[in-house]
Structures are given as structure tokens and as C-alpha cells.
Amino acid sequence: MRIVHYRSTNSCNLHHRSSVEIKQLEAFLAVMSAGSITGASRLLDRSQSQVTRLIQELEASLAxxxxxxxxxxITPTPKAIAFHSEAERFLTGIGQLKERAKRILAEDPAPIEIAAIPAFASGLVPLALSVLQEDRLPRDIHLRSISAEAAVQSVLGRTADFCIxxxxxxxxxxxxxxxxxSPCVAAVAANDPLAANEVISMGDLAGRCLITMANPFRLRRRVNQALEAANVRPLRITDTNVALTALQLASTGFGIAIVEPATAHGTQVKNVEIRPLDMDIPFLWGIFSAASKPLSETAxxxxxxxxxxxxxxxxRIVAHDPRHIDRVADATFGADPHRQDV
Structure with missing residues (x-):
């Protein structure tokens, strides 16, 4: 199969007159995954010379x-790293397109495509799927664990039916x-003295290692605000992009984790205790679909x-009325000092 005039949405656009073949992209992704031409040739069941030639042809097309x-x-160049997610997303879409064509031919129900942040993909969504009656489930369900930004873009790009x-x-x-x-919680190792407390205070974090999230524009921002308001300085801060990792770190006794409640109460991690905090650090989330794409009854x-x-x-979960988005915005960003209430 040949793709003519394929254009990337990133800065690594293909030249207007170039053409890229599926097998070239497959060779590129295989080399990125295996880390070598030899490994890629085994993954693709092709000779090393064939994989090398496909990579060279792709480089010529990309310029x-x-x-x-x-x-x-071999080591991937910075441009290869930037191009990788584009190629992976494109080939995944091609695979899903072929899958859907087969389902249409067989008149099978359409698959459900779900994009969710790890907090929900790792626990609460699987629990909900297990409750859904077997005869209501389509043959194929795709659940992707990705960042909030990527989840929203998946819905807008029509590669996901809905996102969390x-x-x-x-x-x-x-x-x-x-x-x-709902409020964030603290996670401590079962043998930590703080595990005996019914509530963990922000002051308990003084001089301890704090484990929390990395994204400065989401939960981490509110954690930083809470530390500043309580005038607390942890010994060190270790951050991660997945709350489950923070829980696992806390279970080893490495430190105290402040995480969102979806992961804390939706997954099971051994040797860790979950406790409420004495300060409300709100975790806010929503479920979204594309306004112009009707959802199936099953979705x-x-x-x-x-x-x-x-x-x-x-x-302590609270449901907000989407029509009162200003209240949600205040909880997310803090009250707007420039807004004049009528």
C-alpha cells in the first residue's frame, strides 16, 4: 500500500512530492522498538538488507x-524521535481502519474506542467494563492510557469515541x-508511623520525601499551592507522570505520596495505606465526546x-453542573480576580 503526499502535523512534514509506503513505516517502527536492524529484521521476518533498504528509502522520502x-x-536522531509518534499513530489508525472494514462487512457492532488518563484506565474503567453485560459488549474494545491532552485530541480527531x-x-x-x-489523598507504606493516623496533615510532610505528579498545569499546581499555604517544606520532591508509580514508590517507604483518588481507590497496591489529608486539594475530571459525533447506546x-x-x-465525590463551568474553573485555576459577579 502506498501513501501519496502524506503530511505530518508536526514540524517534521514530508516533502510535497514524496511518497511513503506502509512497509517503510513498519520498518522504522520496528527498528525503534528493537533498537537495532538485526532485531527489527526478526520482528518483521525480513532480511537485514531489506530492513536497511526500507529505512534508506524512508529517509530519502523524508529528506x-x-x-x-x-x-x-544505530541511534535515533532527534527528528526520528519527533517523527516516531506520528508514524505510530498513523499505522495504528490504518490497522483500526482495516479492522473496522472487516466489522462492516460482517455487520458486527462497531468497537468502542476509549481514551483515558492512567488514573482511570488502570482501575475504574476496567471495573465498569466488568459490570457491563456480556451481550452489550462489542467484539472489540480499545482502551488507551494516555495523557489528558492526548485524550482530548483523540476525541477531537475522531480516534476515540469518548475520553476521561x-x-x-x-x-x-x-x-x-x-x-x-474529589479531594486528593495521601499514601504511605503500611509500616510507616503515619499509617496509624486517621488523617495525614500537610505538616506531616515537613522533612519527608514527597512523591507527587509532574505536570505543572494540573494536579501538581494545586499540590504546590497547598504546600505554600501550609508553609511546609518537604525534604525532597520526587515526581512522576503516573499516580500508580507514586503509590508503588510510597509502598516501599521511599516517601509520602499525594495522589488523585481515582488511582488510590480504584487500584490495589500491596503494603500501602490510603489516608485523607487535612487540606482539600481538589482533583477534577470529566468525561467528554465529540459534539458532532453521536455515541452508540452501548458507549x-x-x-x-x-x-x-x-x-x-x-x-466525597461531587458532580458539577456543566452549565456552571465557572465554578469548576475556580476549583481548577483558583478564583478569577478579574471576574465581576453579577
Whole structure:
């Protein structure tokens, strides 16, 4: 199969007159995954010379080098790293397109495509899927664990039916199926003296290692504000992009984790205790779909199950009226000093 005039949405655009073949992209992704031409040839069941030739043809089409070669060792160039996600997303889309064509031919129900932040993809969404009646499930379900930003873009790009994302999320092309808020919690090792406390105070973090999230524009921002308000200085701060990793670090006794409640109450990690904090650090999230793309009845039923499971598992959860988005914005960003209430 040949793709003519394929254009990337990133800065690594293909030249207007270039053409790229699927097998060239497959060879590139295989080399990136295996780390070598030899490994890629085994993954693709092709000879090393064939894989090398496909990579060279792709480089010629792209007009930039993908790998730096030092004898038998190869290292991806910065442009290859930037191009990788584009190629991976494109080939994944081609695979799903072929899959859908087969389903249309067989008149099977369409698959459900879900994009969710790790907090929900690792626990609450699987729990909701397990509740959905077997005869209501399509043959194929795709659940992707990705960042909030990527989840929203998946919905807008029509590669996901709906997404679950932490706030802020503001886009006129989205239909809001629910906006929710609940307080973050602390996680400590079971043998930590603080595990005996019913509530962990912000002051308990003084002189201890704090484990929390990395994204400065989402939960981390509110954690920093809480530390500043309590005038608390941890010994050190270790951050990660996945709350489950923070829980696992806390279970070893490495430190105290402040995480969102979806992961804390939706997954099970051994040797860790979850405790409320004495300060409300809000975690805000929502469920969204594309406003111009009607959802199947099964997808809407699954959304309601996710909401129901979340309400059962997450303590002190509050549902916000999407029509009062200003209240959600205040909880997300802090009150707007420039807004004049009427």
C-alpha cells in the first residue's frame, strides 16, 4: 500500500512530492522498538538488507536522517524521535481502519474506542467494563492510557469515541457527559508511623520525601499551592507522570505520596495505606465526546457505568453542573480576580 503526499502535523512534514509506503513505516517502527536492524529484521521476518533498504528509502522520502550509524550500532536522531509518534499513530489508525472494514462487512457492532488518563484506565474503567453485560459488549474494545491532552485530541480527531481526562479541559467541540471533583489523598507504606493516623496533615510532610505528579498545569499546581499555604517544606520532591508509580514508590517507604483518588481507590497496591489529608486539594475530571459525533447506546451506557463505579469507589465525590463551568474553573485555576459577579 502506498501513501501519496502524506503530511505530518508536526514540524517534521514530508516533502510535497514524496511518497511513503506502509512497509517503510513498519520498518522504522520496528527498528525503534528493537533498537537495532538485526532485531527489527526478526520482528518483521525480513532480511537485514531489506530492513536497511526500507529505512534508506524512508529517509530519502523524508529528506532527513532517522538514525546515526556507528558501525553496527544505530541511534535515533532527534527528528526520528519527533517523527516516531506520528508514524505510530498513523499505522495504528490504518490497522483500526482495516479492522473496522472487516466489522462492516460482517455487520458486527462497531468497537468502542476509549481514551483515558492512567488514573482511570488502570482501575475504574476496567471495573465498569466488568459490570457491563456480556451481550452489550462489542467484539472489540480499545482502551488507551494516555495523557489528558492526548485524550482530548483523540476525541477531537475522531480516534476515540469518548475520553476521561483531568481538568482543565476547555474546547467548544466537546460534549460534556459529566464534571466531577474529589479531594486528593495521601499514601504511605503500611509500616510507616503515619499509617496509624486517621488523617495525614500537610505538616506531616515537613522533612519527608514527597512523591507527587509532574505536570505543572494540573494536579501538581494545586499540590504546590497547598504546600505554600501550609508553609511546609518537604525534604525532597520526587515526581512522576503516573499516580500508580507514586503509590508503588510510597509502598516501599521511599516517601509520602499525594495522589488523585481515582488511582488510590480504584487500584490495589500491596503494603500501602490510603489516608485523607487535612487540606482539600481538589482533583477534577470529566468525561467528554465529540459534539458532532453521536455515541452508540452501548458507549453511553458505559459512560454511566464509569460514573456509577467512580461514585461508589471515590469518597466525597461531587458532580458539577456543566452549565456552571465557572465554578469548576475556580476549583481548577483558583478564583478569577478579574471576574465581576453579577
Amino acid at each position: 532527513f536522517s532517522l538514525f546515526d550509524r556507528n558501525g553496527p550500532r 481526562a483531568s481538568l482543565p479541559v476547555e474546547h467548544p467541540g466537546l460534549e460534556v457527559h459529566g464534571l466531577f471533583q 453511553r451506557e458505559l459512560i454511566q457505568l464509569i460514573i456509577r463505579v467512580s461514585a461508589t469507589r471515590i469518597p
